[in-house]
Amino acid sequence: MNTKILDLSNTSSFDSALALAADTVRKGGLVAFPTETVYGLGADALDPEASKKIYAAKGRPSDNPLIVHIAEPAEVFDYAFPDSRGIAEKLCSSFMPGPLTVVLKKKSIIPDEVTGGLDTVAIRCPSDPVAHAFIAACGVPIAAPSANLSGKPSPTRASHVIDDLDGRVDLILCGEDSAIGLESTIVLVTNERVKLLRPGFITVPQLESVVGKIEIDKAVTDKLRDGERPLAPGMKYRHYAPQAPVTMIKGEDSDVRRFFAEALLDGSAVICFDEDLEFLGGFSTSSGAPIVFSLGPQNDHLTQAKRLFDALRTLDRKEVRQIYSRLPEKDGVGLAVFNRLIKACGFCIKRIGEFKNEDNRDLR
Ligand code: TXA
Ligand code: MG
Secondary structure (H helix, E strand, O other), X not given: OOOEEEEOOOHXXXXXXXHHHHHHHHOOOOEEEOOOOOOEEEEEOOOXXXXXXXXXXXXXXXXXXXXXXXXXXXXXXXXXXXXXXXXHHHHXXXXXXXXXXXXXXXOOOOOHHHHOOOOEEEEEOOOOHHHHHHHHHXXXXXXXXXXXXXXXXXXXXXXXXXXXXXXXXXXXXXXXXXOOOOOOEEEEEOOOOEEEEEOOOOOHHHHHHHHOOOEEOHHHOOOOOOOOOOOOHHHHOOOOOOOOOEEEEEOOHHHHHHHHHHHHHOOOEEEEOHHHHHHHOOOOEOOEOOEEEEOOOOOOHHHHHHHHHHHHHHHHHOOOOOEEEEOOOOOOOHHHHHHHHHHHOOOOEEEOHHHOOOOXXXXX
């Protein structure tokens, strides 16, 4: 397939790019577009054949449902039923437009192909102006997963989308880098409970300030046992995994830095914090420059979120054999960074120094 790639930074062609994108969607085609979280791969959510094309283009298993993207928050209830306690309405009025996805009982207008046969639908209203303009121009809800090949890190830059999907989709709209860099927070809302299925930029304390205490699905922090099923089917797949094995290192700062320095000399790559860089600067392998990628300052979860997927893709391109990474704190947006990293490393945490004999309490 010949993929059209349009640069949106040229404002004179913005309207015509959007018109072409909307026309492509209405004809059943696939359009990749920027959002504030990550780039999405969109198609008409009311057209089952268009959704099937998304699964084929990404190589995505058909039991992994798609998020339905809408232009205005009020449209949530065109496609899903509210819960009996009014919790969904509260969440939508507090966090939409924005990086929150709500999972609710679906209305019959949403095809089974979009929801992987589930009787619920995930709905999100992006705040990114380009995403909003694109969805509004289409005039239909847009089914969109992240615009990466299945199993690759989500795309946070137009170049990531081109790397994965050139030749597999009709159109790629190239905008700015994603402002947040991790996918939306997903919550399941039933008449009985609110449950966090995937952590993101909207944090647990923010959600609880609006709806009271929420539950956290085990799959957010724990490795599931064989046969256990997460409530968000996508969480069961080995996501965001670079080619090289990733291990997270837990220990005192000084111990972790020493470990990283030895690993670099050995030809491994390191994902660290800014505070580590000074110490690691002097270490290089005989074969060339060490491969060090900083996620940002240790306490700056927002910068870490923004850089993580780019770090994993960059290290993938360098074809390193082993990647060692810092372990982010699990508070606020840090929980989302931690969640993506434990999936990238297949829950592999190595404890050093005084943490050596600790059990698996990080994974709880
Ligand atoms: O930020 C985002 O959410 C991005 C942008 C493009 O909006 N989209 C995104 O989509 O991350 P995707 O397909 O990569 O991840 C969607 C997740 C999957 O884990 C899927 O299993 C889950 O949402 N999901 C979708 N519908 C669901 C449902 N009805 N019940 C439970 N989980 C659902
Ligand atoms: Mg995805």
